Amino acid sequence: MAELRSRRSNLAVPGSNPRFLEKAKGLAADQVFLDLEDACAPLAKPGARKNIVAALNEGGWGDKIRTVRVNDWTTEWTFTDVIEVVGGAGGNLDCIMLPKVQDAGQVQALDMLLTQVEKANGLEVGRIGIEAQIETAQGLINVNQIAFASPRIETIIFGPADFMASINMKSLVVGALHPDYAGDPFHYILMQILMAARARGVQAIDGPFLQVRDVDAFREVAKRSAVLGFDGKWVLHPGQVDAANEIYSPSQEDYDHAELILDAYEWATSEAGGKKGSAMLGDEMIDEASRKMALVIAGKGRAAGMQRTSTFTPPES
Ligand code: GLV
Numbered sequence: 582m583a584e585l586r587s588r589r590s591n592l593a594v595p596g597s598n599p600r601f602l603e604k605a606k607g608l609a610a611d612q613v614f615l616d617l618e619d620a621c622a623p624l625a626k627p628g629a630r631k632n633i634v635a636a637l638n639e640g641g642w643g644d645k646i647r648t649v650r651v652n653d654w655t656t657e658w659t660f661t662d663v664i665e666v667v668g669g670a671g672g673n674l675d676c677i678m679l680p681k682v683q684d685a686g687q688v689q690a691l692d693m694l695l696t697q698v699e700k701a702n703g704l705e706v707g708r709i710g711i712e713a714q715i716e717t718a719q720g721l722i723n724v725n726q727i728a729f730a731s732p733r734i735e736t737i738i739f740g741p742a743d744f745m746a747s748i749n750m751k752s753l754v755v756g757a758l759h760p761d762y763a764g765d766p767f768h769y770i771l772m773q774i775l776m777a778a779r780a781r782g783v784q785a786i787d788g789p790f791l792q793v794r795d796v797d798a799f800r801e802v803a804k805r806s807a808v809l810g811f812d813g814k815w816v817l818h819p820g821q822v823d824a825a826n827e828i829y830s831p832s833q834e835d836y837d838h839a840e841l842i843l844d845a846y847e848w849a850t851s852e853a854g855g856k857k858g859s860a861m862l863g864d865e866m867i868d869e870a871s872r873k874m875a876l877v878i879a880g881k882g883r884a885a886g887m888q889r890t891s892t893f894t895p896p897e898s
């Protein structure tokens with residue numbers, strides 16, 4: 582998998598609120614998405630497009646990934662969203678997020694529109710990525726084709742609120758476990774999204790948790806997707822940012838251990854180390870598969886800017 586930029590926390594910012602747009606610049610989220618969809622009332626959408634273009638062109642976003650969520654293809658707004666936002670601020674924007682993606686054709690339609698708008702505005706063609714939100718039963722059954730629909734795809738995102746509505750789930754608390762069901766009701770959906778993302782080599786992102794004042798509950802929900810391998814989660818409130826950054830990073834101990842495995846295995850397989858395909862690291866036997874697992878953890882740690890505190894010394898021969 583290509584080393585992609587960290588997306589542990591993806592902050593939702595309503596495009597209709599200039600004060601929130603300004604405030605978002607100073608928060609420690611890895612990514613922001615400026616919203617033209619469900620956090621913007623229909624009457625506020627034209628003004629929100631202008632606010633977003635101004636906020637992107639003003640700068641001050643540091644090294645955050647800058648995404649704009651447009652409206653889905655069943656509305657009358659998608660094409661104007663793309664033309665205005667990419668036409669007005671395409672050089673200062675990293676990705677377009679497409680919500681409620683139903684099939685590969687919807688991604689291809691956005692890809693073609695982006696290409697035209699890039700050409701018409703003298704922008705580099707193909708630089709702007711696409712983030713695809715899976716939030717309906719139809720989107721989920723097509724998620725594999727969606728992941729492969731365009732070279733622009735950078736993430737596959739779970740949209741739990743719309744998804745729960747789409748499948749008639751008997752709960753109104755997004756992401757929460759249900760007292761009438763012992764397992765995690767979201768496990769199947771998360772795994773489908775993760776498989777599609779990994780098969781395609783892109784990031785898998787968990788969606789929002791709406792009980793924004795309950796950071797402990799946010800942590801519980803986030804851990805369930807982090808442990809599977811998800812790369813990050815949406816945050817709706819400044820209070821959720823640090824928790825997401827922590828939960829989707831490896832622990833310092835796991836990061837140090839992963840870097841040690843990489844060094845130890847490189848040495849073991851070398852001439853000096855005896856050209857061995859498996860070796861002992863303390864009490865643990867490591868081989869090529871250990872190296873692959875370690876690469877994942879080390880990759881996430883490096884992308885998050887972690888510093889190792891371990892050093893490898895080859896054993897005395
Ligand atoms: C996000 O868009 C969701 O519906 O959960």
Ligand code: MG
Nearest residue numbers: 716740742743
């Ligand atoms: Mg949604």
